[in-house]
Amino acid sequence: MKLTMHGWWTVVHGFVLVPVFLLVFAGGLLELLTLRHKGLTLPESSHALHRLKTRVWAMAAVVWLMIITGTYVSYPWYRAKSPDSPRSKLLAAHDLAAWHTFAMEWKEHVAWASPILATAVGFIVTYYGAELAARNDLRRAAIVFLVLTFAASAVGGVLGAFIYKVAPIG
Amino acid sequence: MTTVRFEKTNGPALAAIVAAGFGVLVLGLCTLLAEVSTATNNALNWWPPAGPLVGKTGVAVIAWFVTWAVLHLAWRRREVSFRMWWAVALGLILIGFLLTFPPIFQIPRGH
Secondary structure, X not given: OOOOHHHHHXXXXXXHHHHHHHHHHHHHHHHHHHXXXXXXXXXXXXXXXXXXXXXXXHHHHHHHHHHHHHHHHHHXXXXXXXXXXXXXXXXXXXXXXXXXXXXXXXXXXXOOHHHHXXXXXXXXXXXXXXXXXXXXXXXXXXXHHHHHHHHHHHHHHHHHHHHHHHOOOO | OOOOOOOOOOHHHHHHHHHHXXXXXXXXXXXXXXXXXXXXXXXXXXXXXXXXXXXHHHHHHHHHHHHHHHHHHHHOOOOOOHHHHHHHHHHHHHXXXXXXXXXXXXXXXXX
């Protein structure tokens, strides 16, 4: 199988960044969930905080990279006016049109909520640091934002994979 | 009953949370407005290869940053009502998410 430049970018956008995102999301969520219950000594707690900050900011960075490569690199190829672009092919076939009018249109918009929410989590974790372990309300809010980041990214990732399967970027 | 006193106020966290909610709401509103009005759709077409998506998301990101800066300055030393502002933020996010859902924002198209 030979991939064009468009194909490679799509692979980076969807198949490299997504697994990295899943890893750092799971790590960040676990650190936030267990922050309160660790009962750690000061040096251990500082290590745990460092890990939490690294994972949360790594997640925010990956989400920004996913959204920027998606919007500015893959999407222009997807929606090119030529008849062989994925968008043109989907809209030309009546039974496939919903892959654009529903799946792509949902994915391209909702996924942009992810970097906004993830950046807010990064800020909260960095600003409050160790205090977050005792601040249940803010820690829970950060966890909810993290889960919403995941949900918005999951819509983008899952629909993107299906759309690529139905009409690959050549 | 003992009251826990924290070194930092909750204002900066809620500024980030409410601003993020507002950013998501603006994203949803821009998505809907681009459907309702051709003039808005054209005005949001900042970079033709990607179409109005760049304008919609650009406006949302600017609104998010500006709101965050303003709220952060206003609340940086204040303890604000977590319950109220958390509920506001979740409401904004919910409306924003709904407005990015095609069966809702495509209503003006007549689908």
